[in-house]
Amino acid sequence: MAKLVINNDKKMSTIAPEIYGHFSEHLGRCIYEGLYVGEDSDIPNVNGMRTDVVEALKEMKIPVLRWPGGCFADEYHWMDGIGPKASRKKMINTHWGGVVEDNSFGTHEFFELCRQLGCKTYVNGNLGSGTVREMSEWVEYITFNGVSPMADLRKQNGHEEPWKIDYFGVGNENWGCGGNMRPQHYADEYRRYQTYVRNYAGNDPIAKICCGPNVDDYEWTKKVMETCFDHCEPRFHGMMDGLSLHYYTLPEVEDDWNKKGSATDFTEEIFYQTLKRGYFMDELINRHGAIMDEYDPDKKIGLIVDEWGIWTDVEPGTNPGFLYQQNTMRDALVAGMTLNIFNKHSDRVKMACIAQLINVLQSVMLTDGEKMIKTPTYHVFHMYRHHQGATLLRSDLIGAGTVGAGKNELPKVIESVSENADGVITVTLTNNSLEAAENVTIQLTDDGAAYGVCEASVVAGTMNAHNTFEAPEVVTEQAFADYEKTADGIRVQIPACSVVSIRLKK
Known part of the structure; x- marks a missing residue:
């Protein structure tokens, strides 16, 4: 099981909205x-x-x-x-x-x-x-x-x-x-x-x-x-x-x-x-x-x-x-x-x-x-x-391992974490594995027990799943519920080949 440690008292740079720009x-x-x-x-x-x-x-x-x-x-x-x-x-x-x-x-x-x-x-x-x-x-x-x-x-x-x-x-x-x-x-x-x-x-x-x-x-x-x-x-x-x-x-x-x-x-x-x-x-x-x-x-x-x-x-x-x-x-x-x-x-x-x-x-x-x-x-x-426009928080992912082989090896899970002006923390994670889900326990270093999940969603499917004009909703953003609050933090099971967002609030 992997662990994501979020230093929510460690405020870093502002995530410029323009990072999400288009061409x-x-x-x-x-x-x-x-x-x-x-x-x-x-x-x-x-x-x-x-x-x-x-x-x-x-x-x-x-x-x-x-x-x-x-x-x-x-x-x-x-x-x-x-x-x-x-x-x-x-x-x-x-x-x-x-x-x-x-x-x-x-x-x-x-x-x-x-x-x-x-x-x-x-x-x-x-x-x-x-x-x-x-x-x-x-x-x-x-x-x-x-x-x-x-x-x-x-x-x-x-x-x-x-x-x-x-x-x-x-x-x-x-x-x-x-x-x-x-x-x-x-x-x-x-x-x-x-x-x-x-x-x-x-x-x-x-x-x-x-x-x-x-x-x-x-x-x-x-x-x-x-x-x-x-x-x-x-x-x-x-x-x-x-x-x-x-x-x-x-x-x-x-x-x-x-x-x-x-x-x-x-x-x-x-x-x-x-x-x-x-x-x-x-x-x-x-x-x-x-x-x-x-x-x-x-x-x-x-x-x-x-x-x-x-x-x-x-x-x-x-x-x-x-x-x-x-x-x-x-x-x-x-x-x-x-x-x-x-x-x-x-x-x-x-x-x-x-x-x-x-x-x-x-x-x-x-x-x-x-x-x-x-x-x-x-x-x-x-x-x-x-x-x-949110503030990047320091995050460290431990124990998730890698996927791929040889020159194609890369981290299995890649994450980022931010906190907005209302104190809501957004955690986004990709599970880059085609075969295996990944259990991740989210731990916050400052008053972590006070936080719970207020919103969660997932985009998932087989590696070549795609939408067509005949079938426009094969891949969509869906509500995500595979998480639970434990004594160690919030346990999340990220499906294989997926992108997950977990939002936390006191």
Whole structure:
């Protein structure tokens, strides 16, 4: 039997709500058909935004949304997406599927979507093929509340008041699709471009996100941090608020990027291999964080994991450039495990965006015409929403052992614990075993006998269980009752292949 010791008198970092963020790119059916159907659609909508999707995202408590990319961002010219829709420029989306992008979803539509969702905005600017002036004028168009050419143009296009940009990404993957740059060159470009991302009077400061590394490119992190800090004024922290990290869990790929493995048809060995690769996120945060500590020991600059999740082969018969894949209990476990890792690193990780929101990669929803289903990953995010804005508590898991074998070995149970402003403690655990349940006794070091379970839920199923439009509730969040209060603490039996949330209150 394992033991989870919670030091509930040991308050640690705040878990930023933005850790539970999401990513929407002009890719496949994420924007069009997924989020936006147009004002004239027969599918119920408000100003073109799907009502069913918006309501489900609000229920999940989405905190922040990143747009317009991704690789698309560094080919996106924002003026193509404003003004009357009939006269907006059309283009070929050369990155994703070779389809026509008609720019009917642009700046106004994005901010309308975020208004309906009640979430923060994360706009990714075009450094790769754009200009400093273009980026600067976009920020002016969105945020300036005064007389200027861009503010006047916004008003002419029907929006009198400015919007708020909470986060602004200066380029995306500039080591690759965003320009194939060397780290020193990108860092110099970042310094120049971010200078003109203005904080206009009366606005809250825009948090500026610098393009960080791809996976384990520690040299990129080192050289970008070094270059950005070189010959800079003491007010440098106004120059960079976050450094991004991208890491996708690729189930099978070794040498051939085009063979990542099926989303639903995989072996037990591949299951554990996938989870172990997901668990690599912990090492990435530790090692990149250590480099950041050399320049930013006070952790004022957040590590922003704004692209993460499982990336498999597309579903048979779909456009390979649309990256449409199914979503199983394997995805749910990777999501739960990764979010627990982010929580436990919340002193450094300040935002994360799973890729992507809907119909693309490890999405939380899938749509087919007027139909919409929630994926296992959705139910994990819904379960974990109680961690948002709560305080991380010190927790130590003893005796749970490991699963997998050899290079695929990883901890059997991964947890995180937080306490909210009302004193409610949320414990989330993943049981990464396919075969065996795990008995865990939860012990609190401060007045533990006074606590009882006030709410509990579970997401569970076989490793490849998933929801379809014909059977939309194969995997859902269910009430959980397999616990009891004992003299030693609260004993919980976590089912095999499951994610469990236990909430404790005096």
